[in-house]
Amino acid sequence: MRYIQGEDRSQSALFPLSLDELIPDDHLVRVIEAYISLLDFEQLGFDKARPKATGRPSYDPADLLKLYLYGYFQRTRSSRRLEAECQRNVEVMWLLGRLAPDFKTIADFRRDNSAAFSATCRAFVQFCxxxxxxxxxxxxxxxxxxxxxASNRKHITPKKLKHQEAALEKRIARYLAQLDEADRGEEGESIDRSAVQATLRELQVKKANNQTCQVLMEAQGLVQHIVGESxxxxxxxxxxxxxxxxxxxxxxxxxxxxxxxxxxxxxxxxxxxxxxxxxxxxxxxxxxxxxxxxxxxxxxxxxxxxxxxxxxxxxxxxRSVNNQGGGTEFFDRTDFKYEERSDAYQCPAGKMLTLKQMSKGDRIYQATIADCSVCPLKSRCTKASRRYLTRHAHEAAFERxxxxxxxxxxxxxxxxxxxxxxxxxxxxxxxxxxxxxxxxxxxxxxxxxxxxxxxxxxxxxxxxxxxxxxxxxx
CATH class of the missing domain: 3.30.420.10 (Ribonuclease H-like superfamily/Ribonuclease H)
Structure with missing residues (x-):
């Protein structure tokens, strides 16, 4: 018994197949083709949606969008890999009509049409x-x-910069000390003075750049910055x-x-x-x-x-617990009844907490010291001399x-x-x-x-x- 045999590579086909015969009727690329044909690329804001009358012709943005949609379906996002697919993938050949744009053209299309891609998403939502x-x-x-x-190594903060500055100062001091020892003749000819001075200049430039970064971050109010991807x-x-x-x-x-x-x-x-x-x-x-x-x-x-x-x-x-005690043994805000007409809270003992002040929209209420000092429930309410309660600026929305x-x-x-x-x-x-x-x-x-x-x-x-x-x- 033999294995299943393929065709001889040198054999010519009597009836050459067309690309269309190789693609099933319900294939993904046919859906992409039908969808792209619905779009008005000029209205969506695609670059080069209208070809110029002179100069070298550009690629139709419809063809490049087809390529990217197919690529994202197949987990292929790299422009170089998409370029390779154009030259070897029969499905892509059918979709683009055997066009084979280079990776730079493919990459530039994605880079230059961010807003148009978002508009395309919205258009498909309306179709759905x-x-x-x-x-x-x-x-x-x-x-x-x-x-x-960007990676985590590119992440800087004022605290990191200060640590780096301190480390640079220690290294600079160490090299300066070596030069001083050489001047006193304590290390003889063991130090390459020109190499040490070159290293010092490099470290001083790094320290100056570090200090400049600190000043800029402080001036702009930045608490963190990503080098290369701000x-x-x-x-x-x-x-x-x-x-x-x-x-x-x-x-x-x-x-x-x-x-x-x-x-x-x-x-x-x-x-x-x-x-x-x-x-x-x-x-x-x-x-x-x-x-x-x-x-x-x-x-x-x-x-x-x-x-x-x-x-x-x-x-x-x-929401945070509002019990004045840091534990579950004290009454929470839900144990207090709010009376909207008088804008006051009634505590579990029946006493009233009235408005004390407002802070950033929140309302702070307090009981009287006299009421709290004789209250039999005080041990379950607060350790302070009186109970305070905070009502959020949008407390009613929380309750609803x-x-x-x-x-x-x-x-x-x-x-x-x-x-x-x-x-x-x-x-x-x-x-x-x-x-x-x-x-x-x-x-x-x-x-x-x-x-x-x-x-x-x-x-x-x-x-x-x-x-x-x-x-x-x-």
């Missing part, structure tokens, strides 16, 4: 809305850290601290399609609920919206802003949120199943747990927009099927 893939009933919001190009920030992640960007996403609950995403420099999520919720609402073009997020988005001011914009948030309130979460505890389970699916795909499938390839916010936004577009397109194919999706694209 009209196709019935987006319901708009519930949107989940979450953030995740993606590593930047837009990035060192952020805390579950696996440690890395130079990264915080990627925010708003995901529709119907089919886990990403409605809106944003690349931010904020290491925390507390200020992101309102802008992300409003952006999702604008994409959906609805008068009302329900959103859910985890406790990292807990912020009374943001809760109130969402409610004012007809957005109903579902976020677990994350607590009631909503008690009524809908399943929201946290829904949030996890909706928004963590896209991030898992983006990190494992598209980025391969790697980092961005382009520097600064502009570069990170270009890459993330391409990744989100590829994810949404893949998700739409999974839900509807290639044939039905292409039929809708016309």
């Amino acid at each position: 809305r009209h196709a019935g893939l987006i319901a708009g009933e519930l949107v989940a919001i979450d953030g995740s850290k993606f590593q930047a190009v 837009d990035a920030q060192k952020m805390r992640t579950p696996s440690g601290k890395f130079v990264a960007y915080n990627i925010q996403s708003a995901v529709d609950a119907e089919h886990c399609l990403i409605l809106h995403h944003e690349v931010t420099q904020d290491g925390a999520d507390r200020q992101q609920l309102e802008p992300m919720a409003k952006a999702a609402k604008a994409e959906l073009q609805q008068s009302q919206l329900s959103v859910t997020a985890d406790a990292g988005y807990s912020n009374g001011e943001q809760f109130q802003a969402c409610e004012d914009a007809s957005i109903t948030p579902f976020v677990p309130p994350n 949120m607590e009631l909503r979460m008690q009524a809908r505890p399943e929201m946290m389970v829904s949030r996890r199943s909706i928004v963590e699916h896209p991030f898992g795909n983006l990190k494992q499938w598209l980025f391969g747990n790697g980092r961005f390839l382009l520097r600064q916010l502009k570069g990170a936004r270009a890459e993330m927009a391409l990744a989100v577009q590829a994810y949404n397109l893949k998700r739409a194919i999974k839900v509807m099927g290639a044939h039905q999706l292409m039929a809708l694209m016309g």
Whole structure:
């Protein structure tokens, strides 16, 4: 019995196959071709969307966008690897009509069209809305850290600079001491004076540069800086601290399609609920919206802003304990009853805490020393001479949120199943747990927009099927 044999490489085919015969009817590249044909590249803002009348012809941005979408589907983000695919991959040959742009042209296209990629994402979201893939009933919001190009070694702070300056001063002092000893003749000819002086000049230049950096950071009020990628920030992640960007996403609950995403420099999520919720609402073009997020988005001011914009948030309130004792044995703020008419709190013993002062919008209440000194419950209330209580500037928004979460505890389970699916795909499938390839916010936004577009397109194919999706694209 023999093995299955291939054709002889020197054998000529009687009927040569065309590229089109090699590509199945429901193949990914046919979907990409159909989708790209819908786009108005000039309206989306792509560079060179209208060819010039004179000079050497440029590549059509439609062809380069096809190449990038295919590349992100296949976990190929490098411009050099995409150049190689153009010359050896039959699917890419079909998609581009055998065009083979060089890696510099491919890389420049991604670098120069960051805003246009984001506009393309929004256009596909609108297509999905009209196709019935987006319901708009519930949107989940979450953030995740993606590593930047720069490494942790490029991260500097005023404290690090001072340590480096002190180390440089010690080295300079050591070399100066060697020169002094040589001048006194204590080391004879063992020191190469010219080499020591050259090293000293180098160290003094480094010290001057260090001091200049300290002055500049202080003048600009910077607490950290990334050399070579000033837009990035060192952020805390579950696996440690890395130079990264915080990627925010708003995901529709119907089919886990990403409605809106944003690349931010904020290491925390507390200020992101309102802008992300409003952006999702604008994409959906609805008068009302329900959103859910985890406790990292807990912020009374943001809760109130969402409610004012007809957005109903579902976020677990994350608040510090207000018991004046640092332990659970003391009464918490929830044990005190607020009376709105008199703007005062009634304590568990029935005494009143009146307004003392306001601090940054928060209202601070206090009981009288006379009431606390004879109170039989004082040992369970405070160790101080009187009890103080702080009411948040948006306490009412926190209270409404607590009631909503008690009524809908399943929201946290829904949030996890909706928004963590896209991030898992983006990190494992598209980025391969790697980092961005382009520097600064502009570069990170270009890459993330391409990744989100590829994810949404893949998700739409999974839900509807290639044939039905292409039929809708016309």
